[in-house]
Amino acid sequence: MKQISRRAVVLLLLALLVVCGSLLYVVRYVEHGQDWAAAYARENAGASGAIIDRKGLVLAAFSPSESQFQPDRELRIANFHVTGDYYGRTGTGLLTGYQDFSLLTGSSFSENAVLYLNVDAELNRKAFQVLDGRPGAVLIMNYRSGELLCMVSSPSIDPLEADPQPQEGAYINRCLSACFVPGSVFKLITAAAAIEGIPDLSERRFVCEGSVEIAGVTIKCSGYHGEQTFEQALSNSCNVAFSQLSVELGHPAMLRAVRRFGFLESQRLDGIPSAAGSFPLENPGDPELGWAGVGQSTDLLCPYSLLRFVAAVANDGELAEPRLIRDGSLGFSSRLMRADTAKELQRLMHYNVVNGYGEDRFPGLRLCAKTGTAERGDGSSNAWFVGFLADEEHPYAFVIMIERGGSGLGAAGTAANEILQYAVNR
Amino acid sequence: METASVLLLISRAVMLLCSVCLLVRCLRSMLRERYDPETWAFLRVGGETLPVTHWENLLGSSRGADLRLTLPEVRRFHAVLRRGDAGDWRVYDVFARGGVRVNGAPVGRDGLPVKSGDLISLNRQGLRFVEADAAKREKLEAGRLPAGRRISPALTLLELTVFQLFLLVQHALSAAPQVLPAITLAFSLLILLEWSCYNAMRVIGRSGFEVETLAFYLTSLGFSVVASSAPEEMYKQALLALLAVVLFLLCGVWLRSLKRTEQMRLPVALAALVLLGLNLVFGREINGARNWIILGGFSIQPSELVKAAYVYVSASTLDRLFRRGNLFGFIAFSALCVGALALLGDFGTALIFFVSFLIIAFIRSGSIATVFLALAGAGMAGMLAVSVKPHIARRFASWGRAWADRWGTGYQQTRAMSAAAAGGLFGKGAGAGWLHDLRLNAAANTDLVFGLVCEELGLLIALCAMAAVLILVFFALRSARNGRSAYYAIASCAAMTMLLFQMGLNVFGSIDLLPFTGVPFPFVSKGGSSLLCCWMLMAFIKGADNRKDASFAVRPGLKLFRGKQEAGA
Known part of the structure; x- marks a missing residue:
């Protein structure tokens, strides 16, 4: 026994x-x-629900017995990364993240959940058409209210198709879930740090002879700019001036600025997380710091975090936090930079358009902007165009990025004009 | 609307509290109750008196012997001293190596009777066997503490009842009005059943109710699963529960007599094989396995009933345990069962039988080598099966990668996991989930039942259900230590091996930690045959529980003794 x-x-x-x-489980x-x-998500969302855009267009709806989508295929595809699908193929879709989830309560159950969006589905369609199949991201928001009007990522798929054969990366929302080499749009950040860190900036003159040598390493410029003021240097997007400024400010000040504007953290858009960017965390040495100051080196930024930055600049340093979903509550705002810094950046960005890019390219838009042509290291470059409209009727901040798009002004700037003209005239 | 959500909130809290309390009480009763040994007789060796505390005792010099005799010429395991139902004692020379005598007469494998005052000699060592007389027995029995004195079983059962009532409240909040009467009636019947059972035990003076309480706890989770997935079958479920408890009581009463139990092993083994054979010939295929027989409108799964028979047949008394014939019989019976199940395509049940076989074989023989040999043999047979049956191979291929093949082989598991995650720690409320829709998830109330319980009642209650089975395992182990006969000890451990492994396959299969084999969660998965089998297996645990006045399946020691005195007079 x-x-x-x-x-x-x-x-x-x-x-x-x-x-x-x-325990493993x-x-x-x-x-x-x-x-x-x-x-x-469909099963976990609750009994019934719908996603409706700012103009009242129903993008997706479901009841216990059926699931529906907007009948217009192009509209479905253009809004895929906003709505998501019932398969959970994109991480940022609202259908995917429909339910409130916490480990404690699981997904919370709602009888009839209707989400009203700030997004304009037709504006998304326009942006998607303008991108025309090129991989890229378009974000537009109202910088006074925080309403997110446009969020488009290309390529995309039809959420109704169960087994599509999409282009690579169609499931990734490039606005939120990816980071890209920023190139010259990063100079806005270096400029913000310089405005606050260098007292005699407006009296400075920067001499560009096509390149500059920093500690034995040559940093090339896109052109031969000669002697320039600070605003001219920004509008010329002069690598010589900005790499020198970056080195002069020093690594701690640069890192502080990048951190303060929230580029290194994952930000949230109504609870949907964005990708965290990167910047050399340790002092990489002067030449590399110079490159980092002009948006090369190991710099990577998420388009969404750039949108927050330009929206804060446009709103005098106060960021009205972007909101995808229109709900009763007031959005919260936070100060990203001093008001005088923001106002100076506004002036510089307006100077860019008037003296650099040409206002006649953007008729009637009162545009303040910055271009970026970011070398990806493989010979191609990401085209960036970020900025805002100094227009109280249309207070729009925007970020447009076209992967391997070529020139910032040529590719992204042209696209920006088309999309913004449409937005303003809607 | 507002009251409903408040009710849901309260019911979640109360149900969790009751679950935890009743589990803790059952566990504490096991830890804190005294498992006083029963003393049946004495052996006098030189000046020493050793109490004989089991019906079956191994005599020898080993530490593992029940009566340890560290004397010269006594072998490590020398002889078995055994008491029969009627108080008749016998000595067996189990290893047939000679050197065992009673009053000078040599003892063989079949043993010789021993009476009080007889001299048992092991080689040249003499032991005087003295049976405890009535007065002594009475005194010894009076010193043992009856079960249920420290932890009141009534209060534990009350906690279970509160749990069930709030479970019913949750169903009332979500169920369609036309099925609500059936659900209410079924739950009421279950509550009535458990209290009747408890009162019947009180009437016959038995106070151990932990096993029943845990079984009723799991059964009520099974009721909840049926109520949300197939409410039209609630009446049937209630009747099945009644039938299961009746079978449980009958089996328990049957087990009271060891002689009867032993004599019927062969007929039960034959009946089980015939049942499996009939199944092979007349079986209907439902969901890939041919393990169903349709009988008068009822679909029966014989493989479930054979589980109870397997435990019944596999256990053995100590005197027969070491006989070759007995061991070979056991191996042959196991092989036939596993083989028949494999032919039926019931891969999961075959696996349960095989693992039970391994563990029972180890408990019986103590030989790890045998177990490894069996494992190696089975491994080869298994590989053969996998190569022959493509659907089994596919299950193994998708194991651990359910999410990678969400729309193919991982469909069921990922849905169970998604539903389980959606339930969070406290659940969406009974009947309020989505997994229970059988049109979309045919296996929701059987193979994926863990997901269903997690979704509707929460992860914590689901873990409580697993804990209930684990506590039953500890209970079986604890009882085995004091069991009267090796038969009861082996049977109760074998029964829990089966249920524990089955639970592991069910739970871990549905959450992709093990290949998805599709076996039921004991008591909780819907299925009549399975419920009946689980309750019958509980009888074996009751059979081993010989705390004083604890179990109806064990004859009280004192009465046994008095009966013998009368018969002798």
Whole structure:
């Protein structure tokens, strides 16, 4: 008898395995519970619901018996990264993240959940048409109210198609979930740091002879700019001037600025996380710091974090936090930079358009902007165009990025004009 | 609307509290109750008196012997001293190596009777066997503490009842009005059943109710699963529960007599094989496995009933345990069962039988080598099966990568996991989930039941359900130590091996930690045959629980003794 009860202890081994398995499950549950719940979003969302854009257009709706989408295919595709689908193929879609999820309560259940969006689905369609299949991102928001009007990522898919053969990266929302080499748009950040860190900036003159040598390493410029004031240097997008400024400000001041504007953290758009950017965290040495100051080196920025930055500049340093969903509550705002810094940047960005890019390219828009042609290191470059309209009727801040698009002004600037003309005239 | 959400909130809190309390009480009762040994007789060796505390005792010089005799010429395991149902004692020379005598007469494998005052000799060592007389027995029994004195079983059962009532409240909030009466009635019947059962035990003077309480707890989770997935079958479920408890009581009463139990092992083994054979011939295929028999409108899964038979047949008394014939019989019976199940395509159940076989084989023989040999053999057979049956191979191929093949082989598991995650720690409320829709998830109330319980009642209650099975395992182990016969000890451990492994396969299969084999969660998964089998297996645990006045499946020690005195007079 004693022998038998002793041997029976092997049963405890089996019990131990069961306990270990359960613990492993609990760990996985804590780690992935949200993704699991989101995977069958349709089932987990509740009894019925709908997603309706700012003009009252129903983008997606579901009831216990059926799921519907907007009948217009192009509209569905253009808004895919906003609505998501019932398969959970994009991480940022509202259908995917429809339910409030917490480990404590699981996904919360709502009888009839209707989401009214700030997004204008037709504006999204226009932006998608303008991108014309090129991979890229378009973001437009009202910098006074925080309403996000346009969020388009290309390429995209039809959410109704169960098994599409999409272009690479169609499931990724380039506005929120990816980071890109910023190139010259980063000079806005260096400029903000310089305005606050260098007292005699307006008296400075910057001499550009096509390149500059910093500690034995040559930093090339896009042109031969000669002697320039600070505003001229920005409008020329002069690498010589800005790499020198970056080195003069020093690594701690540059890192502080990048941190303060929220570029290194994941930001949230109504709870949907954005990708965190990168900037050399340790002092990489002067030449590399020079490159980092003009948006090369290891710099990577998420388009959404840039939108927050230009929106704060446009709103005198106070950021009205972007909101995808229109709800009753007032959005909150926070100060990203001093008002005088923001106003100076506004002036500089307006100077860019008037003296650099040409106002006649953007008829009637009262545009303040900055271009970027970011070398990706493989011979191609990302085209950027970021800025805002100094127009109280249309207080729009925007970020437009075209991957491998070529010239910032030529590709992204032209696209920006088309999209913004449409937005203003809507 | 407002009251509904408040009710839901309260019911979640109360249900969790009741679950935890009743589990802790059952566990504490096991830890804190005294498992006083029963003393049946004495062996006098020189000046020493050793109490004989089991019906089956291994005599020898080993630490593992029940009566340890560290004397010269006594072998490590020398002889078995066994008491029969009627108080008749026998000595067996189990290893047939000679050197065992009673009053000078040599003892063989089949043993010789021993009476009080007889001299048992092991080689040249003499032991005087003295049976405890009535007065002594009475005194010894009076010193043992009856079960249920420290932790009141009534209060534990009350907690269970409160749990069930709030479970019913949750269903009332979500169920369609036309099915609500059926759900209410079924739950009321279950509550009535458990209290009747408890009162019946009180009437016959038995006070151990932990096993029943845990089984009723799991059964009520099963009721909840049926109520949300197939409410039209609630009446059937209630009747099944009634039938299951009746079978449980019958099996328990049957187990009271060890002689009867032993004599029927062969007929039960044959009946089980015939049942499996009939299944092979007349079986209907439902969901890939041919393990169903349709009988008068009822679909029965014989493989479930054979589980109870397997435990019944596999256990053995100590005197027969070491006989070759007995061991070979056990191996042959196991092989036939596993083989038949494999032919039926019931891969999961075959695996349960096989693992139970391994553990029972180890408990019986203590030989790790045998177990490894069996494992190696099975491994090869398994590989053969996997190569022959493509659907089994596919299950293994998708194991651990369910999310990568969400719309293919991982469909069921990912849905269970998604629903489980959506439930959070406290659940959406009974009947308020989506997984229970059988049109979309055919296996929701059987193979994916863990996901369903997680979604509707929350992860914590689901873990409580697993804990209930684990506590039953500890209970079986604890009881085995004091069991009267090796038969009861082996049977109760074998029963829990089966249920524990089955639970592991069900839970970890549905959450992609193990290949998805599609076996039921004991008591909780919907399925009549499975519920009946689980309750019958509980009878084996009751059979081993010989705390004083604890179990109806164990005859009280004192009565046994008095009966013998009368018969002798």
